[in-house]
Amino acid sequence: MNTLIAILTFLTTTPARLDNPWTAPLSHCEDPAVQKKLQDRPGFWEQTKDEKLIKHIQTAKIKAIGFNIGGSTISLRLDFTDGSSAAFKPDQFHEETVPRYEIAAYHINKLLGMSRVPPSSWRVITKKELVNKLKGVTFSQRRRILREVKFYKDGTVKGEVSHWVPVINYLHLESMTWRSKWMSWLAPYDQLFRDQFLMAAQISNMILFDFIINNPDRFTGSNTLSTPDKSHLYYMDNTFSFYPNDQGSGMARIYMSQVRRFSKKMIDNLKKLTKAAIKKEIAKVKNPPWTILTEKELNSVIKRRDYLMEHIVKTVAHHGWSKSVVFP
Known part of the structure:
Protein backbone atom coordinates (compact mmCIF):
# COMPACT_ATOMS: atom_id res chain seq x y z
CA MET A 1 0.00 0.00 0.00
CA ASN A 2 2.82 2.37 0.95
CA THR A 3 4.56 1.59 -2.34
CA LEU A 4 1.39 2.38 -4.31
CA ILE A 5 1.01 5.70 -2.50
CA ALA A 6 4.64 6.59 -3.22
CA ILE A 7 4.20 5.81 -6.93
CA LEU A 8 1.01 7.86 -7.15
CA THR A 9 2.68 10.76 -5.34
CA PHE A 10 5.63 10.65 -7.76
CA LEU A 11 3.38 10.54 -10.81
CA THR A 12 1.27 13.46 -9.66
CA THR A 13 4.01 15.77 -8.37
CA THR A 14 7.10 15.21 -10.51
CA PRO A 15 5.88 16.78 -13.78
CA ALA A 16 5.35 20.12 -12.09
CA ARG A 17 9.05 20.21 -11.12
CA LEU A 18 10.47 19.11 -14.47
CA ASP A 19 11.67 21.57 -17.09
CA ASN A 20 9.93 21.61 -20.43
CA PRO A 21 11.86 18.96 -22.42
CA TRP A 22 11.49 21.00 -25.61
CA THR A 23 13.08 24.15 -24.18
CA ALA A 24 15.37 22.84 -21.42
CA PRO A 25 19.14 22.95 -22.14
CA LEU A 26 20.51 19.70 -23.56
CA SER A 27 23.57 19.95 -21.33
CA PRO A 42 38.65 40.17 -17.33
CA GLY A 43 39.68 43.60 -16.10
CA PHE A 44 36.99 43.69 -13.41
CA TRP A 45 37.04 42.41 -9.84
CA GLU A 46 33.58 42.11 -8.31
CA GLN A 47 32.12 44.82 -10.57
CA THR A 48 35.02 47.24 -9.98
CA LYS A 49 37.57 48.03 -12.67
CA ASP A 50 40.99 46.57 -11.94
CA GLU A 51 42.70 49.87 -12.83
CA LYS A 52 40.83 51.64 -10.04
CA LEU A 53 41.79 49.01 -7.47
CA ILE A 54 45.41 48.95 -8.63
CA LYS A 55 45.77 52.72 -8.43
CA HIS A 56 44.40 52.64 -4.90
CA ILE A 57 46.66 49.89 -3.55
CA GLN A 58 49.70 51.57 -5.11
CA THR A 59 49.07 55.02 -3.67
CA ALA A 60 46.86 54.74 -0.56
CA LYS A 61 48.42 56.00 2.65
CA ILE A 62 49.57 53.19 4.93
CA LYS A 63 48.32 53.22 8.52
CA ALA A 64 49.70 49.90 9.76
CA ILE A 65 51.55 46.84 8.50
CA GLY A 66 50.76 43.34 9.75
CA PHE A 67 52.29 39.90 9.26
CA ASN A 68 50.25 37.30 7.39
CA ILE A 69 50.49 33.96 9.17
CA GLY A 70 50.89 30.83 7.05
CA GLY A 71 53.43 29.85 4.47
CA SER A 72 57.20 29.74 4.69
CA THR A 73 57.88 33.17 3.21
CA ILE A 74 57.24 36.79 4.18
CA SER A 75 53.74 38.03 3.36
CA LEU A 76 52.50 41.30 4.81
CA ARG A 77 49.20 43.12 5.08
CA LEU A 78 49.01 46.85 4.43
CA ASP A 79 46.15 48.55 6.26
CA PHE A 80 45.31 51.94 4.76
CA THR A 81 43.95 55.03 6.48
CA ASP A 82 40.62 54.70 4.65
CA GLY A 83 39.99 51.28 6.22
CA SER A 84 40.88 49.19 3.17
CA SER A 85 43.80 46.76 2.94
CA ALA A 86 46.19 45.10 0.50
CA ALA A 87 48.50 42.10 0.47
CA PHE A 88 52.19 42.95 0.09
CA LYS A 89 54.97 40.53 -0.78
CA PRO A 90 58.36 42.22 -0.55
CA ASP A 91 61.48 41.14 -2.38
CA GLN A 92 63.12 38.61 -0.09
CA PHE A 93 65.84 35.99 0.11
CA HIS A 94 63.57 33.07 -0.79
CA GLU A 95 63.82 31.39 -4.17
CA GLU A 96 60.24 30.15 -3.84
CA THR A 97 58.84 33.68 -3.64
CA VAL A 98 59.45 36.09 -6.51
CA PRO A 99 56.94 38.96 -6.13
CA ARG A 100 57.00 40.03 -9.79
CA TYR A 101 55.60 36.61 -10.75
CA GLU A 102 52.30 37.40 -9.04
CA ILE A 103 51.98 40.46 -11.27
CA ALA A 104 52.76 38.37 -14.35
CA ALA A 105 50.22 35.73 -13.28
CA TYR A 106 47.54 38.40 -12.87
CA HIS A 107 48.09 39.67 -16.42
CA ILE A 108 48.17 36.21 -17.99
CA ASN A 109 44.97 35.35 -16.11
CA LYS A 110 43.40 38.33 -17.93
CA LEU A 111 44.72 37.20 -21.31
CA LEU A 112 43.11 33.81 -20.71
CA GLY A 113 39.74 35.48 -20.22
CA MET A 114 39.62 35.12 -16.44
CA SER A 115 39.33 37.21 -13.30
CA ARG A 116 40.64 34.78 -10.71
CA VAL A 117 43.93 36.40 -9.67
CA PRO A 118 43.35 39.55 -7.59
CA PRO A 119 44.47 42.80 -9.27
CA SER A 120 48.18 43.15 -8.69
CA SER A 121 50.99 45.63 -9.28
CA TRP A 122 54.15 46.92 -7.62
CA ARG A 123 54.79 49.24 -4.71
CA VAL A 124 57.93 50.66 -3.12
CA ILE A 125 58.03 51.66 0.54
CA THR A 126 60.91 52.75 2.74
CA LYS A 127 62.54 50.52 5.31
CA LYS A 128 61.77 53.19 7.91
CA GLU A 129 58.05 53.12 7.11
CA LEU A 130 57.98 49.34 7.15
CA VAL A 131 59.67 49.08 10.54
CA ASN A 132 57.79 51.96 12.18
CA LYS A 133 54.33 50.86 11.06
CA LEU A 134 54.55 47.19 12.03
CA LYS A 135 51.58 46.42 14.25
CA GLY A 136 50.57 43.25 16.06
CA VAL A 137 53.83 41.64 15.05
CA THR A 138 55.71 39.31 17.40
CA PHE A 139 59.41 39.64 18.14
CA SER A 140 60.22 36.56 16.05
CA GLN A 141 58.15 37.85 13.12
CA ARG A 142 59.88 41.23 13.27
CA ARG A 143 63.25 39.50 13.34
CA ARG A 144 62.26 37.42 10.30
CA ILE A 145 61.28 40.55 8.40
CA LEU A 146 64.60 42.25 9.17
CA ARG A 147 66.56 39.12 8.27
CA GLU A 148 64.69 37.85 5.20
CA VAL A 149 63.35 40.95 3.41
CA LYS A 150 65.65 42.42 0.75
CA PHE A 151 66.39 46.02 1.71
CA TYR A 152 67.99 48.07 -1.06
CA LYS A 153 70.89 50.49 -0.65
CA ASP A 154 68.59 53.47 -1.15
CA GLY A 155 66.64 52.45 1.96
CA THR A 156 63.61 51.07 0.12
CA VAL A 157 61.69 47.83 -0.05
CA LYS A 158 60.31 46.80 -3.43
CA GLY A 159 57.41 44.39 -3.64
CA GLU A 160 54.16 43.20 -5.17
CA VAL A 161 50.87 44.56 -3.89
CA SER A 162 47.52 42.84 -4.45
CA HIS A 163 43.90 43.72 -3.83
CA TRP A 164 42.89 42.29 -0.46
CA VAL A 165 40.26 39.54 -0.50
CA PRO A 166 38.69 39.91 2.95
CA VAL A 167 37.20 36.43 3.37
Whole structure:
Protein backbone atom coordinates (compact mmCIF):
# COMPACT_ATOMS: atom_id res chain seq x y z
CA MET A 1 0.00 0.00 0.00
CA ASN A 2 2.82 2.37 0.95
CA THR A 3 4.56 1.59 -2.34
CA LEU A 4 1.39 2.38 -4.31
CA ILE A 5 1.01 5.70 -2.50
CA ALA A 6 4.64 6.59 -3.22
CA ILE A 7 4.20 5.81 -6.93
CA LEU A 8 1.01 7.86 -7.15
CA THR A 9 2.68 10.76 -5.34
CA PHE A 10 5.63 10.65 -7.76
CA LEU A 11 3.38 10.54 -10.81
CA THR A 12 1.27 13.46 -9.66
CA THR A 13 4.01 15.77 -8.37
CA THR A 14 7.10 15.21 -10.51
CA PRO A 15 5.88 16.78 -13.78
CA ALA A 16 5.35 20.12 -12.09
CA ARG A 17 9.05 20.21 -11.12
CA LEU A 18 10.47 19.11 -14.47
CA ASP A 19 11.67 21.57 -17.09
CA ASN A 20 9.93 21.61 -20.43
CA PRO A 21 11.86 18.96 -22.42
CA TRP A 22 11.49 21.00 -25.61
CA THR A 23 13.08 24.15 -24.18
CA ALA A 24 15.37 22.84 -21.42
CA PRO A 25 19.14 22.95 -22.14
CA LEU A 26 20.51 19.70 -23.56
CA SER A 27 23.57 19.95 -21.33
CA HIS A 28 24.99 22.01 -18.46
CA CYS A 29 27.23 23.75 -20.99
CA GLU A 30 24.16 25.10 -22.81
CA ASP A 31 22.40 26.19 -19.61
CA PRO A 32 22.39 30.03 -19.44
CA ALA A 33 22.46 29.93 -15.63
CA VAL A 34 25.58 27.76 -15.66
CA GLN A 35 27.21 29.91 -18.31
CA LYS A 36 26.56 33.00 -16.21
CA LYS A 37 28.13 31.44 -13.11
CA LEU A 38 31.26 30.51 -15.07
CA GLN A 39 31.50 33.82 -16.94
CA ASP A 40 34.42 35.96 -15.79
CA ARG A 41 34.94 39.63 -16.66
CA PRO A 42 38.65 40.17 -17.33
CA GLY A 43 39.68 43.60 -16.10
CA PHE A 44 36.99 43.69 -13.41
CA TRP A 45 37.04 42.41 -9.84
CA GLU A 46 33.58 42.11 -8.31
CA GLN A 47 32.12 44.82 -10.57
CA THR A 48 35.02 47.24 -9.98
CA LYS A 49 37.57 48.03 -12.67
CA ASP A 50 40.99 46.57 -11.94
CA GLU A 51 42.70 49.87 -12.83
CA LYS A 52 40.83 51.64 -10.04
CA LEU A 53 41.79 49.01 -7.47
CA ILE A 54 45.41 48.95 -8.63
CA LYS A 55 45.77 52.72 -8.43
CA HIS A 56 44.40 52.64 -4.90
CA ILE A 57 46.66 49.89 -3.55
CA GLN A 58 49.70 51.57 -5.11
CA THR A 59 49.07 55.02 -3.67
CA ALA A 60 46.86 54.74 -0.56
CA LYS A 61 48.42 56.00 2.65
CA ILE A 62 49.57 53.19 4.93
CA LYS A 63 48.32 53.22 8.52
CA ALA A 64 49.70 49.90 9.76
CA ILE A 65 51.55 46.84 8.50
CA GLY A 66 50.76 43.34 9.75
CA PHE A 67 52.29 39.90 9.26
CA ASN A 68 50.25 37.30 7.39
CA ILE A 69 50.49 33.96 9.17
CA GLY A 70 50.89 30.83 7.05
CA GLY A 71 53.43 29.85 4.47
CA SER A 72 57.20 29.74 4.69
CA THR A 73 57.88 33.17 3.21
CA ILE A 74 57.24 36.79 4.18
CA SER A 75 53.74 38.03 3.36
CA LEU A 76 52.50 41.30 4.81
CA ARG A 77 49.20 43.12 5.08
CA LEU A 78 49.01 46.85 4.43
CA ASP A 79 46.15 48.55 6.26
CA PHE A 80 45.31 51.94 4.76
CA THR A 81 43.95 55.03 6.48
CA ASP A 82 40.62 54.70 4.65
CA GLY A 83 39.99 51.28 6.22
CA SER A 84 40.88 49.19 3.17
CA SER A 85 43.80 46.76 2.94
CA ALA A 86 46.19 45.10 0.50
CA ALA A 87 48.50 42.10 0.47
CA PHE A 88 52.19 42.95 0.09
CA LYS A 89 54.97 40.53 -0.78
CA PRO A 90 58.36 42.22 -0.55
CA ASP A 91 61.48 41.14 -2.38
CA GLN A 92 63.12 38.61 -0.09
CA PHE A 93 65.84 35.99 0.11
CA HIS A 94 63.57 33.07 -0.79
CA GLU A 95 63.82 31.39 -4.17
CA GLU A 96 60.24 30.15 -3.84
CA THR A 97 58.84 33.68 -3.64
CA VAL A 98 59.45 36.09 -6.51
CA PRO A 99 56.94 38.96 -6.13
CA ARG A 100 57.00 40.03 -9.79
CA TYR A 101 55.60 36.61 -10.75
CA GLU A 102 52.30 37.40 -9.04
CA ILE A 103 51.98 40.46 -11.27
CA ALA A 104 52.76 38.37 -14.35
CA ALA A 105 50.22 35.73 -13.28
CA TYR A 106 47.54 38.40 -12.87
CA HIS A 107 48.09 39.67 -16.42
CA ILE A 108 48.17 36.21 -17.99
CA ASN A 109 44.97 35.35 -16.11
CA LYS A 110 43.40 38.33 -17.93
CA LEU A 111 44.72 37.20 -21.31
CA LEU A 112 43.11 33.81 -20.71
CA GLY A 113 39.74 35.48 -20.22
CA MET A 114 39.62 35.12 -16.44
CA SER A 115 39.33 37.21 -13.30
CA ARG A 116 40.64 34.78 -10.71
CA VAL A 117 43.93 36.40 -9.67
CA PRO A 118 43.35 39.55 -7.59
CA PRO A 119 44.47 42.80 -9.27
CA SER A 120 48.18 43.15 -8.69
CA SER A 121 50.99 45.63 -9.28
CA TRP A 122 54.15 46.92 -7.62
CA ARG A 123 54.79 49.24 -4.71
CA VAL A 124 57.93 50.66 -3.12
CA ILE A 125 58.03 51.66 0.54
CA THR A 126 60.91 52.75 2.74
CA LYS A 127 62.54 50.52 5.31
CA LYS A 128 61.77 53.19 7.91
CA GLU A 129 58.05 53.12 7.11
CA LEU A 130 57.98 49.34 7.15
CA VAL A 131 59.67 49.08 10.54
CA ASN A 132 57.79 51.96 12.18
CA LYS A 133 54.33 50.86 11.06
CA LEU A 134 54.55 47.19 12.03
CA LYS A 135 51.58 46.42 14.25
CA GLY A 136 50.57 43.25 16.06
CA VAL A 137 53.83 41.64 15.05
CA THR A 138 55.71 39.31 17.40
CA PHE A 139 59.41 39.64 18.14
CA SER A 140 60.22 36.56 16.05
CA GLN A 141 58.15 37.85 13.12
CA ARG A 142 59.88 41.23 13.27
CA ARG A 143 63.25 39.50 13.34
CA ARG A 144 62.26 37.42 10.30
CA ILE A 145 61.28 40.55 8.40
CA LEU A 146 64.60 42.25 9.17
CA ARG A 147 66.56 39.12 8.27
CA GLU A 148 64.69 37.85 5.20
CA VAL A 149 63.35 40.95 3.41
CA LYS A 150 65.65 42.42 0.75
CA PHE A 151 66.39 46.02 1.71
CA TYR A 152 67.99 48.07 -1.06
CA LYS A 153 70.89 50.49 -0.65
CA ASP A 154 68.59 53.47 -1.15
CA GLY A 155 66.64 52.45 1.96
CA THR A 156 63.61 51.07 0.12
CA VAL A 157 61.69 47.83 -0.05
CA LYS A 158 60.31 46.80 -3.43
CA GLY A 159 57.41 44.39 -3.64
CA GLU A 160 54.16 43.20 -5.17
CA VAL A 161 50.87 44.56 -3.89
CA SER A 162 47.52 42.84 -4.45
CA HIS A 163 43.90 43.72 -3.83
CA TRP A 164 42.89 42.29 -0.46
CA VAL A 165 40.26 39.54 -0.50
CA PRO A 166 38.69 39.91 2.95
CA VAL A 167 37.20 36.43 3.37
CA ILE A 168 38.49 33.26 1.77
CA ASN A 169 37.84 29.58 2.25
CA TYR A 170 40.56 26.93 2.17
CA LEU A 171 39.08 24.26 -0.05
CA HIS A 172 41.90 21.70 0.31
CA LEU A 173 41.55 20.25 -3.18
CA GLU A 174 44.84 18.47 -2.52
CA SER A 175 43.20 16.18 0.05
CA MET A 176 42.46 12.59 -0.93
CA THR A 177 38.73 13.16 -0.45
CA TRP A 178 38.66 16.06 -2.88
CA ARG A 179 41.29 14.66 -5.25
CA SER A 180 39.34 11.46 -5.90
CA LYS A 181 36.32 13.56 -6.82
CA TRP A 182 37.79 16.09 -9.20
CA MET A 183 40.11 13.65 -10.94
CA SER A 184 37.06 11.59 -11.96
CA TRP A 185 35.18 14.75 -12.95
CA LEU A 186 38.00 15.76 -15.32
CA ALA A 187 38.09 12.35 -17.00
CA PRO A 188 35.93 12.20 -20.17
CA TYR A 189 33.56 9.49 -18.97
CA ASP A 190 31.03 10.13 -16.20
CA GLN A 191 28.00 12.37 -16.45
CA LEU A 192 28.31 15.28 -14.01
CA PHE A 193 25.66 16.78 -11.79
CA ARG A 194 25.28 20.55 -12.00
CA ASP A 195 27.33 21.37 -8.89
CA GLN A 196 30.05 18.94 -9.98
CA PHE A 197 30.09 20.52 -13.43
CA LEU A 198 30.50 24.03 -12.01
CA MET A 199 33.42 23.03 -9.79
CA ALA A 200 35.07 20.80 -12.41
CA ALA A 201 35.06 23.63 -14.97
CA GLN A 202 36.93 25.91 -12.57
CA ILE A 203 39.44 23.24 -11.54
CA SER A 204 40.13 22.42 -15.19
CA ASN A 205 40.91 26.07 -15.95
CA MET A 206 42.99 26.42 -12.78
CA ILE A 207 45.22 23.46 -13.61
CA LEU A 208 45.75 24.62 -17.20
CA PHE A 209 46.52 28.14 -15.95
CA ASP A 210 49.02 26.70 -13.47
CA PHE A 211 50.72 24.78 -16.25
CA ILE A 212 51.03 27.89 -18.42
CA ILE A 213 52.68 29.86 -15.59
CA ASN A 214 54.48 26.72 -14.35
CA ASN A 215 53.15 26.81 -10.80
CA PRO A 216 53.98 23.53 -9.03
CA ASP A 217 52.71 24.81 -5.68
CA ARG A 218 48.91 24.74 -6.07
CA PHE A 219 48.26 21.35 -4.49
CA THR A 220 50.92 21.42 -1.77
CA GLY A 221 48.53 22.67 0.91
CA SER A 222 46.28 25.69 1.56
CA ASN A 223 46.75 27.14 -1.94
CA THR A 224 43.36 26.16 -3.38
CA LEU A 225 41.10 28.98 -2.25
CA SER A 226 37.49 29.93 -2.81
CA THR A 227 34.67 32.21 -1.73
CA PRO A 228 33.08 31.28 1.63
CA ASP A 229 30.24 29.43 -0.12
CA LYS A 230 32.82 27.35 -2.07
CA SER A 231 31.22 28.28 -5.39
CA HIS A 232 33.98 30.43 -6.89
CA LEU A 233 37.68 29.51 -6.99
CA TYR A 234 40.50 32.03 -6.64
CA TYR A 235 43.84 31.35 -8.35
CA MET A 236 45.97 33.18 -5.78
CA ASP A 237 49.57 32.84 -4.52
CA ASN A 238 51.57 32.46 -7.73
CA THR A 239 55.00 33.73 -6.63
CA PHE A 240 56.57 30.27 -7.01
CA SER A 241 55.96 30.16 -10.76
CA PHE A 242 57.48 30.91 -14.18
CA TYR A 243 60.62 28.81 -13.78
CA PRO A 244 61.74 28.52 -17.44
CA ASN A 245 60.99 24.85 -18.01
CA ASP A 246 59.53 24.46 -21.51
CA GLN A 247 57.50 21.37 -20.59
CA GLY A 248 56.52 22.53 -17.13
CA SER A 249 57.74 21.29 -13.78
CA GLY A 250 57.06 17.67 -12.90
CA MET A 251 54.09 18.42 -10.63
CA ALA A 252 52.48 20.97 -12.96
CA ARG A 253 52.82 18.54 -15.86
CA ILE A 254 51.38 15.61 -13.91
CA TYR A 255 48.28 17.57 -12.92
CA MET A 256 47.87 18.96 -16.43
CA SER A 257 47.90 15.43 -17.86
CA GLN A 258 44.93 14.54 -15.64
CA VAL A 259 42.77 17.20 -17.29
CA ARG A 260 40.86 15.65 -20.17
CA ARG A 261 37.84 17.93 -20.06
CA PHE A 262 38.33 21.46 -21.25
CA SER A 263 36.63 24.82 -21.63
CA LYS A 264 35.95 26.00 -25.18
CA LYS A 265 36.71 29.57 -24.12
CA MET A 266 40.00 28.52 -22.54
CA ILE A 267 41.05 26.78 -25.76
CA ASP A 268 40.20 29.87 -27.80
CA ASN A 269 42.19 32.11 -25.46
CA LEU A 270 45.17 29.75 -25.43
CA LYS A 271 45.30 30.04 -29.22
CA LYS A 272 45.56 33.83 -28.85
CA LEU A 273 48.23 33.68 -26.13
CA THR A 274 51.27 34.86 -28.07
CA LYS A 275 54.53 36.40 -26.95
CA ALA A 276 53.47 39.71 -28.49
CA ALA A 277 50.13 39.61 -26.63
CA ILE A 278 51.86 38.96 -23.29
CA LYS A 279 54.37 41.76 -23.87
CA LYS A 280 51.58 44.18 -24.75
CA GLU A 281 49.60 43.24 -21.64
CA ILE A 282 52.59 43.46 -19.29
CA ALA A 283 53.54 46.83 -20.79
CA LYS A 284 50.46 48.19 -19.00
CA VAL A 285 52.51 48.00 -15.80
CA LYS A 286 54.12 51.44 -15.74
CA ASN A 287 57.66 51.95 -14.41
CA PRO A 288 58.05 48.66 -12.49
CA PRO A 289 61.18 48.42 -10.32
CA TRP A 290 62.15 45.18 -12.08
CA THR A 291 61.45 43.39 -15.35
CA ILE A 292 58.11 41.59 -14.89
CA LEU A 293 59.11 38.66 -17.13
CA THR A 294 62.47 38.12 -18.80
CA GLU A 295 62.81 37.03 -22.43
CA LYS A 296 63.74 33.54 -21.28
CA GLU A 297 60.67 33.33 -19.06
CA LEU A 298 58.43 34.67 -21.84
CA ASN A 299 59.76 32.17 -24.36
CA SER A 300 59.16 29.35 -21.89
CA VAL A 301 55.53 30.43 -21.39
CA ILE A 302 54.95 30.09 -25.13
CA LYS A 303 56.69 26.69 -25.24
CA ARG A 304 54.41 25.48 -22.44
CA ARG A 305 51.41 26.87 -24.31
CA ASP A 306 52.43 24.79 -27.34
CA TYR A 307 52.94 21.72 -25.16
CA LEU A 308 49.52 22.19 -23.58
CA MET A 309 47.80 22.66 -26.95
CA GLU A 310 49.37 19.42 -28.13
CA HIS A 311 47.90 17.65 -25.08
CA ILE A 312 44.47 19.13 -25.80
CA VAL A 313 44.60 18.13 -29.48
CA LYS A 314 45.63 14.55 -28.62
CA THR A 315 42.91 14.27 -25.99
CA VAL A 316 40.21 15.51 -28.36
CA ALA A 317 41.46 13.21 -31.11
CA HIS A 318 41.30 10.21 -28.77
CA HIS A 319 38.03 10.86 -26.93
CA GLY A 320 36.17 13.14 -29.32
CA TRP A 321 35.15 16.79 -29.06
CA SER A 322 31.81 16.12 -27.38
CA LYS A 323 33.45 14.25 -24.50
CA SER A 324 36.50 16.47 -24.10
CA VAL A 325 35.33 20.04 -24.68
CA VAL A 326 32.40 20.08 -22.28
CA PHE A 327 32.79 23.39 -20.43
CA PRO A 328 31.74 26.78 -21.87
